Amino acid sequence: MRRRSRLTAPARRVLPALLGLALAACATKVPREEPPTIGMMAGRPYDLPADPGVKANDEATIAAYRDYLKKAPRDPQRPQALRRLGDLEMDSADSRLAGPATGGPGTTVVPPVAPAAPAAAPRPLPAPGTAEPAARTPSGGTTAEAQNYQHAVRLYQDLLAAYPNAPDNDTVLYQLAHAYELGGDLESALRVLDRLVQQYPRTALLDEAQFRRGELMFAMHNYHGAEQAYGTILATRVHTPYFERALYMHGWSLYKQDQLEEALKSFFGVLDLKLIARDNEAGLDTIAGLSRADRELVEDTLRVVSLSLENLQGADSIPAFMAPGLRRDYEFRVYRQLGELYLAQERVKDAADTFLAFARRHPLHTQSPGLRARVIEIYQQGGFDTLVLEAKREYVQRYGLHSEFHSANPAAWNKWQPLLKEFLTELAQRDHAIAQKSRKPEDYTAAAGWYRQLIEAFPTDPATARQNFLLAELLFESQHYGEAAIEYEKSAYQYLLHPKSADAGYAALLAYVEQQKRAAPDEQPRIERAGVDSALRFAATFPGDARTGPVLANAAEKLYALHDLDGATQVAQKVLALQPPAGPPQQRVAWTVIALAAFDSGAFDRAERAYQELLARTAEGDPQRAALTERLAASVYKQGEQARAQGRLREAVGHFDRVAVVAPLSPIRASAQYDAAAALIALKDWANAARTLEDFRQRFPTSPLLDDAGDKLALVYTESGQWALAAGEYERVAGRKVDAAVARAALWQAAELYEKAAAPAGAASAADAANARSAAARTYEAYVQRFPEPLEPAIEARSRLARLAGERGDTAAALAWIRRLMEAERAGGAGRTDRTRYLGAQAAMVLTQQPYDEFHKVALVEPLKKNLALKKSRMEAALQAYALAAAYGVAEVSTNATYRTAELYREFGQALLASERPRGLSPDELEQYNVLLEEQAFPFDEKAVAMHEANARHSAEGIYDQWIKGSYQALAQLRPLRYGKTETSEDTIDAIR
Numbered sequence: 001m002r003r004r005s006r007l008t009a010p011a012r013r014v015l016p017a018l019l020g021l022a023l024a025a026c027a028t029k030v031p032r033e034e035p036p037t038i039g040m041m042a043g044r045p046y047d048l049p050a051d052p053g054v055k056a057n058d059e060a061t062i063a064a065y066r067d068y069l070k071k072a073p074r075d076p077q078r079p080q081a082l083r084r085l086g087d088l089e090m091d092s093a094d095s096r097l098a099g100p101a102t103g104g105p106g107t108t109v110v111p112p113v114a115p116a117a118p119a120a121a122p123r124p125l126p127a128p129g130t131a132e133p134a135a136r137t138p139s140g141g142t143t144a145e146a147q148n149y150q151h152a153v154r155l156y157q158d159l160l161a162a163y164p165n166a167p168d169n170d171t172v173l174y175q176l177a178h179a180y181e182l183g184g185d186l187e188s189a190l191r192v193l194d195r196l197v198q199q200y201p202r203t204a205l206l207d208e209a210q211f212r213r214g215e216l217m218f219a220m221h222n223y224h225g226a227e228q229a230y231g232t233i234l235a236t237r238v239h240t241p242y243f244e245r246a247l248y249m250h251g252w253s254l255y256k257q258d259q260l261e262e263a264l265k266s267f268f269g270v271l272d273l274k275l276i277a278r279d280n281e282a283g284l285d286t287i288a289g290l291s292r293a294d295r296e297l298v299e300d301t302l303r304v305v306s307l308s309l310e311n312l313q314g315a316d317s318i319p320a321f322m323a324p325g326l327r328r329d330y331e332f333r334v335y336r337q338l339g340e341l342y343l344a345q346e347r348v349k350d351a352a353d354t355f356l357a358f359a360r361r362h363p364l365h366t367q368s369p370g371l372r373a374r375v376i377e378i379y380q381q382g383g384f385d386t387l388v389l390e391a392k393r394e395y396v397q398r399y400g401l402h403s404e405f406h407s408a409n410p411a412a413w414n415k416w417q418p419l420l421k422e423f424l425t426e427l428a429q430r431d432h433a434i435a436q437k438s439r440k441p442e443d444y445t446a447a448a449g450w451y452r453q454l455i456e457a458f459p460t461d462p463a464t465a466r467q468n469f470l471l472a473e474l475l476f477e478s479q480h481y482g483e484a485a486i487e488y489e490k491s492a493y494q495y496l497l498h499p500k501s502a503d504a505g506y507a508a509l510l511a512y513v514e515q516q517k518r519a520a521p522d523e524q525p526r527i528e529r530a531g532v533d534s535a536l537r538f539a540a541t542f543p544g545d546a547r548t549g550p551v552l553a554n555a556a557e558k559l560y561a562l563h564d565l566d567g568a569t570q571v572a573q574k575v576l577a578l579q580p581p582a583g584p585p586q587q588r589v590a591w592t593v594i595a596l597a598a599f600d601s602g603a604f605d606r607a608e609r610a611y612q613e614l615l616a617r618t619a620e621g622d623p624q625r626a627a628l629t630e631r632l633a634a635s636v637y638k639q640g641e642q643a644r645a646q647g648r649l650r651e652a653v654g655h656f657d658r659v660a661v662v663a664p665l666s667p668i669r670a671s672a673q674y675d676a677a678a679a680l681i682a683l684k685d686w687a688n689a690a691r692t693l694e695d696f697r698q699r700f701p702t703s704p705l706l707d708d709a710g711d712k713l714a715l716v717y718t719e720s721g722q723w724a725l726a727a728g729e730y731e732r733v734a735g736r737k738v739d740a741a742v743a744r745a746a747l748w749q750a751a752e753l754y755e756k757a758a759a760p761a762g763a764a765s766a767a768d769a770a771n772a773r774s775a776a777a778r779t780y781e782a783y784v785q786r787f788p789e790p791l792e793p794a795i796e797a798r799s800r801l802a803r804l805a806g807e808r809g810d811t812a813a814a815l816a817w818i819r820r821l822m823e824a825e826r827a828g829g830a831g832r833t834d835r836t837r838y839l840g841a842q843a844a845m846v847l848t849q850q851p852y853d854e855f856h857k858v859a860l861v862e863p864l865k866k867n868l869a870l871k872k873s874r875m876e877a878a879l880q881a882y883a884l885a886a887a888y889g890v891a892e893v894s895t896n897a898t899y900r901t902a903e904l905y906r907e908f909g910q911a912l913l914a915s916e917r918p919r920g921l922s923p924d925e926l927e928q929y930n931v932l933l934e935e936q937a938f939p940f941d942e943k944a945v946a947m948h949e950a951n952a953r954h955s956a957e958g959i960y961d962q963w964i965k966g967s968y969q970a971l972a973q974l975r976p977l978r979y980g981k982t983e984t985s986e987d988t989i990d991a992i993r
Contacts, residue, residue, distance in 0.1 A: 058092045079163045083172055086155035090179055093148035149183035170196055170203040177212065190216040197232075207233050211242040214249055218256075227253035234266075244273055248301060260308045261317075267308065268321050270301045275330040281367055302337040309338050314350060315357040332358055332367035339374065352378045352387075359398075366412035369399050373419050389430070392423040396450070400424075401457040421461065424454035428467065432474050444478035455490075465495035469504050476507065481515035482527075484508075489534060493541060502545050505538040509551060525562060532558045536571065549575060549582030553589040565597040572597075588617055599635060604642065608635040608662075633663035637672050640679075649679045670700045674709055681712060686720035707736055714746075718753065724772055727753030731779060744787045751779035751797070755804075770808075777804045788824070791831030795821055799839045802846075815850075818843040841888030845896055848881035855904070860915030868915070875908050895951055895963035902947030902967060906974070909940030945974050 065085040072078060156176035160169060173196040180189035193213045197206060214229035230250035233242055251266030274294055278287050284295045309317050315338060322331050335358035342351035355371040355378075362368055372395050379387040399405050399413065399420055406413040431447035451471035458464050472487035488508035492501050512531030516524050535555035539548045552575045559568035575582050575590035582590070595610030611632040618625045640655030656676035659669050673696050680689035693713040697706065714729030727750040734747035754776035758769045780797040788794050802817035825832060825840035855878045858871035879901060886897035912933050921929055948967035955964055971979035 058088060058095060062088050062092065079159060079166050082155055082159040082162070083168070083175070086152045086159065086172075086175060086179070089152035089155060090149065090175065090182070093152065093182070096148055147183075149179045152179040153183065170200040170205055173199070174205050174209060174212075177209075181212070181216065186216050186220060190220070207236075207240045207242040207246075211246055211249075214246065214253070218249060218253060221256075223253045223256040227257070239273075244270060244297070247273070248297060251301075252304065255304060255308060260312055264305060264308050264317075264321055267301050267305045268327065271298065271305070271330055271334075272327065274298050274301075275333075276326045277329065279329040279333075281332070302333055303341075305334060306338040306341040309334075310341055314338065314342075315354040318357075319361065328362070328365075331362070332365060332371065336367075336371060336374075339371075343378065348378055348382050363398060364405055364408045366409050366415075369395070369405070369412070369416040369419065372398070373416075376423075389427075392427055396420060396423050396427065396453060400453050417458070421454065421458050421463075424450055424457070425463075425467065428454055428470070432470065435474065436477065441478065444474060444480075447474050448478075462496075462498075465491055465498040466500055468495070469500045472504060472507065472511075476511055476514075479514075479518075481511045481518070485511035485515060485530070485534065489537070493537060502538075502542045502547075505534070505542060506545075506547055506551070508534050509538065509554075528558050529562055532562070532567075539574070543578075549578055549586040552578070553582065553586040553593075556590060556593040560593050560597055563600075565601045568593050569597045584617065588614065591617070595631065595635075599631070599638070602638075602642070604635045604638040608632060608639070611635055629663050630666055630668065633659050633666035633668040633672075636662055637668050637675075640672065640675060644675070644679055649683050652676075653679045653683075670696070670703045670705060673699070674703075674705045677709070677712060677716075681716060681719075684719070686716050689716045690720065707733070710736075711746075714749075723753045723757035724768070724775070727751070727757060727772075727775065727779070740787070744783070744793070747779060747783050747786065748793060748797075751776050751783060751800070754779055755800075773804060773808065777801060780804070789831065791824070791828040792833050792835050795825050795828070795836045795839050798824065799843070802843070815847070818846050822847070837888050838890050838893075841885055841890035841893035844881070844885035844888060845893050848878060848885055848897070848900065851878040851881045852900070852904070854878075856907075860911050862916055862918075864915060864918070868912075871908070871911065875904060878904055891954070891959050892961060892963075895954055895959065895961055895967075898947055898951040899963035899966050899970075902944045902951065902970065905940045905947060906944035906970065909937035909944065912937040912940070941974060945971060948974070 062085065065081055065088065068075075068081055069078065069085070072081075075081075153176060156172050156179060159166070159172055160176070163169070166172070173192055177189045177192035177196065180186070180192060190213060193209050193216070196203065196209045197213065200206070203209070210229045210232045214226040214233075217223070217225035217229060227250060230246040230253060233240070233246035234250060247266050248270045251263045251270070254260075254263035254266065274290065275287070275298065278289060280287055284290060284298055287295075290298070309315070315335060318331070318334055318338070322328060322334075335354055339351040339354035342348075342354060352375045355375045358365070359368040359372045359375075372391065376388055376391045376395065379391055397403070399416060428447055428450035431443060431450060435443035435447050448471060451467055451474065454467050455464055455471065468487055468491035472484050472491055475481075475484035475487055485508045488504045488511055492505035492508065495501070509531060512527060512534060516527045516531065519527050532555045535551045535558075538545075539552045539555070542548060552571055556568050556571040556575060559565075559571055572590035572593040575586050581587070591610050591613045595607050595614060598604070598607035598610060611628055614628050615625065615632065618628060636655055636658050640652045640659075643649070643652035643655060653676045656672040656679065659666065659672035663669065673692060677689050677692040677696060680686075680692060683689075690713065693709050693716060696703070696709050697713070700706065703709075710729050710732055714726050714733060717723075717726030717729055730746045730750035730753060734743045734750060737743040737746060754772050758772035758776060760769070780801045783797045784794055784801070798817050798821035802814045802821065805811075805813035805817060821843045822840055825836045825843075828836055851874060855871060855874040858867055858874055860867050860871060882897040882901045882904070886894045886901075888894070915933065917926060917929060948971045951964055951967040952971065954960075968979065
């Protein structure tokens with residue numbers, strides 16, 4: 001569309017006067033009013049209609065001006081009329097070319113005068129050195145159109161010729177040049193503008209004139225001239241309405257001269273004016289204060305900048321122009337425009353390198369992620385898979401959650417989050433797939449790293465739960481079971497429910513199992529506990545899941561294994577409370593855990609109930625039934641033990657007896673019956689204890705408790721007064737005990753009990769007594785044979801054997817046992833004790849009876865000599881026997897032996913005195929014979945006195961028994977004068993005793 005001519009400021013001032021002249025003939029004179037005052041304004045309404053502009057018919061107006069010029073050749077207003085007529089001719093020509101104006105047929109709306117807008121540069125422009133752009137076509141175009149402006153040209157020429165010094169000739173020259181230009185005569189237009197700037201260097205139209213000159217020279221390919229024309233505008237440094245366009249075209253002029261670096265300075269100047277402190281890094285249409293024309297100017301400038309850079313060093317040339325810090329506001333647009341130019345030229349690598357150049361130059365710039373994303377897009381379109389992968393990896397490294405970019409630009413980071421998420425997801429899935437094929441640790445590590453970044457960067461994203469699940473799967477596949485369990489739990493419980501929630505929770509349990517298998521022994525309990533906690537969380541979160549029953553049952557078993565009995569019981573009860581009910585296998589596990597935990601915690605009554613439940617759920621032929629029955633029996637048995645420990649013995653007996661009811665074939669039954677008997681013994685319920693033990697012996701003949709049962713039965717018989725039965729049990733005990741001390745004690749106890757049974761109080765009849773006595777002797781004899789050591793009880797046994805033999809009238813046997821006793825005691829060595837010596841001494845005294853009896857049998861009759869010798873020898877034998885008995889040093893035996901020794905001497909002397917006298921003695925001989933006998937008997941009396949005195953002296957040692965007393969009595973007879981008054985002292989001694 002052709003540009004309409006615009007009036008300059010001077011033309012705007014002239015227009016009212018010319019219009020006044022044109023309308024003077026038809027104007028009506030109006031009376032002059034008084035000057036208005038403020039007071040007159042009050043209360044007076046005024047209607048102020050909108051100004052419609054000045055409308056006139058172009059042809060009529062032109063005719064009026066022509067008529068005026070003819071009629072007033074010398075009028076002072078003629079120059080203005082000529083100029084106005086020229087303007088009207090211009091407008092008329094414009095109207096004819098453009099068609100009817102909006103004001104109505106045949107009319108022209110006269111617009112306000114404003115500077116003409118600079119012409120836009122042709123686009124696209126070729127690079128320097130290529131073919132020149134087509135020559136600029138004048139606005140007039142055709143010859144007919146050019147003729148439309150000839151009238152205006154002539155009028156302006158006439159005006160300048162007639163009034164060469166008119167003050168507004170600068171405006172006329174501008175309009176003349178404009179008419180030439182519109183008429184297509186560019187050279188003439190340029191000459192007129194040259195004249196204008198030369199003649200009127202200070203004209204208000206200077207910038208516009210120079211701009212028009214530049215445009216004309218640029219159109220005529222006089223780029224150097226255009227550069228100078230535009231440069232004059234720029235030199236003023238005053239930002240007139242033509243400054244920006246002049247700066248833009250100045251760059252183009254340099255560009256056309258291949259002065260690219262200088263051209264870029266101008267182009268960047270344009271961008272500085274439009275974008276510095278304005279650029280919001282979004283689309284140009286969103287920049288505040290940037291009009292559509294400004295936006296187009298910026299777009300054109302960026303295009304020519306990219307063309308210039310392309311013909312230099314591309315992106316490498318940009319930093320030199322970015323030295324002023326403010327240009328960094330729009331620097332990214334320069335790189336981006338250049339990159340897009342390369343793409344249009346299919347220079348893919350150069351495009352990618354350009355985008356990357358900015359991103360690397362300004363890694364923290366908010367547009368860097370976008371340019372890197374553009375690089376990735378380019379690589380993808382080009383099929384460069386390796387480069388795509390590398391670029392995406394670099395992208396997430398540079399713009400991840402913990403990147404410097406995120407710290408510096410949190411708002412911009414949020415903007416690029418979707419792309420970051422997309423790349424992280426792709427990288428994680430790609431490396432995951434690679435790891436699944438290669439099974440290499442480094443591949444698993446790489447994939448896990450991407451997943452972790454993705455999860456951390458987008459914790460609330462709906463897709464993150466699944467990514468967390470995939471991370472857990474990856475860790476499980478790479479045998480990092482501990483980490484896998486943690487990530488499975490995150491996926492299951494840290495997000496809103498998603499399709500993989502339950503699977504993740506269950507997979508965590510599998511991961512704990514695998515982790516535990518490979519853990520050190522000291523770590524396994526901790527891991528197992530963590531697995532149990534996870535299982536309980538699974539059950540609480542997914543109660544309706546089909547796996548909840550097995551999971552809880554397994555958790556109960558593990559808690560039991562960890563000795564958390566209360567926890568195991570509670571979880572097992574949860575299994576039984578599930579709705580819908582858990583399966584039979586899980587219910588069996590639950591009851592088993594309850595039973596075991598109750599048993600281990602000492603709640604045996606609850607354990608019994610649980611085992612009853614288990615047995616009710618177990619078929620008769622099930623192999624586990626026997627074991628369950630045993631556990632049931634143990635639960636009942638343990639209740640008996642508890643009651644016993646708490647002193648409730650009768651209750652304990654009841655529980656022990658119940659074992660035979662609930663599990664008659666259980667091996668525990670033997671122990672239970674044994675313990676029942678023990679409890680009955682403690683209760684002193686001898687009758688029931690005996691029956692229980694007797695039944696035990698009959699029912700369990702091979703039980704290892706049989707020996708102990710015999711011991712207890714012996715005790716029961718003993719306590720119940722059944723001596724013979726008790727003795728028989730002790731005898732059996734002695735026969736089977738390996739422990740010599742126990743066997744020895746049992747055998748001794750049996751012998752004593754047999755003796756007790758032989759006593760009148762213990763025997764039902766004489767025959768029973770005889771049998772018991774015989775059994776006692778047999779048992780003592782067995783004792784001596786089996787246990788010669790220790791010496792004392794063995795000597796005691798011989799003593800008792802001698803006594804028993806005597807009681808049954810077997811004197812020979814009794815003497816034989818006495819002799820054996822003495823022999824064993826004398827040979828006892830270090831084993832001899834006071835008791836053995838006492839028994840030995842007693843035995844020795846018993847053995848003195850025979851030599852004494854033999855002595856007493858010999859009478860001193862004829863043949864006196866022979867009988868005297870015999871009696872004397874037998875006295876010596878008896879004395880030796882007494883000496884042997886006394887040698888034991890047992891006071892009771894020593895005083896007895898001493899007394900008997902003294903009496904033996906005394907009897908021998910008396911025997912001498914009472915001996916038969918020889919026949920045929922005369923009285924004198926007889927008297928002499930008697931004196932001689934008395935002399936022979938006297939030493940024996942003296943010895944008797946000496947022995948009794950020695951015996952009596954033991955009283956001074958505190959010993960006063962019957963033998964000492966007998967010695968005192970004998971001395972009173974033997975020495976009445978000395979010992980005849982001893983009764984008082986004897987009584988005193990008795991009193992002391």
